Amino acid sequence: MAELTLVEAVNDAFHVELERDPDVMVMGEDVGRAGGVFRATAGLRDRFGPERCVDTPLAEAGILGSAVGLCMAGWRPVCEMQYDAFSYPCLDQLITHVGRYRWRTGGAMDFPLVVRMPYGGGVRAPELHDDSPEAYYVHTPGVKVAIPATPSDAKGLLAAAIRDPDPVVVLEPKLHYRTMRGEVPEGEHVVPLGEARLAREGSDVTLVAYGAMVPLAEQAADSLDGEASAEVLDLRSLKPLDEEALLASAAKTGRVVIVQEAPRTAGFGAELAAILAEKAMLDLRAPIVRVTGYDVPYPYWQIEDAYMPSVGRVVDAVRKVMEF
């Protein structure tokens, strides 16, 4: 085991996977010479050459569109979108082609590409460097979505995404790129898509979270010590979703609070709440409550903390469901 930051773990995954499979290549804006604006791809160009770690033109739809063609030529491209909100131009390709091309060929061709990006707020950044766009991706048929919360999962989920035969979008919590350190297995390390992680056991209430909201939920659980025993379920992958783990935890505690950084309406939390309403009604002792960002553009950074779900808001939600 090595102790790595979250972004170092991403970089480690790249070094291992590019070494393991000569068809894997990395492409994106500034990923080569600079090693990525967050250094997630540092050292790859020197080690594997400029043809497997490619500095592309500044063109997100062109990056993802040409990655579709690269797949047709037998490559497994991993595309970096420099920031969450800069990925929106590539949604055209994602929706019209990436999620549909395999289906369109009657399953004859696979499109094993990965789109990864730093996501989320709290980093005091200019506009459109702070979004949580997971719902757009989850809503796209043919595309899978993973969001790690720890350095170990950042490595393992990226490796799983690279090896998956289907297109996978991986969102990495940039807030914790360098602020979070953790034990990361050396060498090959794969965390299968669709397996949630019980980050903390509890018996009174389940906090369901993913990505940057997992450590927040854990802090909230800590601060509730003595008042309520909170379980924290880290989903790790939104599609495929580990429904079994979600329902098992809901059955165990009978109360669920969902924590999501993205705006509330039609966010992934709404999907989770709907699943619980359909399949766990009789296990629940209180309404499902969501703690989310608001239905507004992500705010100016001087007041961004007011937008972000906080320990206080999560604790408040837990008290509501406990008192119901």
Add this chain to the structure above:
Amino acid sequence: MAVLPAERDLRRVIGDGESIPDGEVEGLSDNDLLELHRWLVLLRTYDERSVVYHRQGRIGTYAIFWNHEAMQAGSVYALEREDWIFPSYRESAIGLLRGMPASTVLSWWRGHPAGWWNPLEWNVASICVPIGTHVPHAAGLAWGKKLRGESTCAIAYFGDGATSEGSFHEGANFAAVMRAPLVLFCNNNQWAISTPLSAQTAAETLADKAVGYGMPGVRVDGCDVLAVFEATREAVARARAGEGPTFIEAVTYRTAPHATADDPSAYIDAARVEEEKRRECLGRYESYLRRAGLLSDEAAEAVRAQAADLMREGIAAAEAEPPADLGLVFEHAYAAPPPSLSEDLTELRRILGG
């Protein structure tokens, strides 16, 4: 290498039988010339029969390509079998030129899964519906083949309207930067449904866009199958020599509705359409062959009859396809589908089977 501004004049090989003399394309045998004729007739027949099949309710909405056949046949004839074709819906039947059964393409227009072909079988990508979005795919494939050390080229077909799309720009730029062996083939039929070229661009020619990408821009008469062939052959040779992409603007005129669902009477100049129909590509090529003493009435009739047979067999085979099982709704989107899809199928069968 300096990239020059695009050519002004349209390249032509076929004359008018009067003041403009016929030219010749080096390297094309009489057999090649007659094979090109068969290809043109095959596409023409496919197109004309498809409009009839649509009116008879045997296929769905259909994008007509009448008077685009020379652009498709001439360019594909300049490719090797290994080269990849990226068609838009206007080139839906281009796979026929590689032996794809007519029933496959007819099934596509019938909305039947038998029409969803395997691109690896023909090196013909799936039909791209959203305008211009396949240009980056073609750039990526060409680049990816080059990275593998293969000599494969790609050609992407799109219309004049597509040159306004961001994905055209991004794909063209990508291909140029990566020196990808790609031919960007623009069939400029001067209309995007009801929008004329003058409302699409302020550029004098579409080929002018090429210089901005650092690639040659070539203009050909899109109704001249030999000029199209020659220009594409040059572009493919450049691509294979590692010199990167070429933009070909083939100029024709859309003499048919955009698609069977379109009524152009509201926006098009009927007199101009009639004038353009007199210049249409198959008739011009047949006149050329007759002047060269290569085509008799009997031979032309035999080629038409062969194509008509192929279409009769094609529609019969497409109509004989068994109805698709509804289970296909849930298949093929994922190699490893999420478990929820199989639950949905079970539920649907229970309700419908009820």
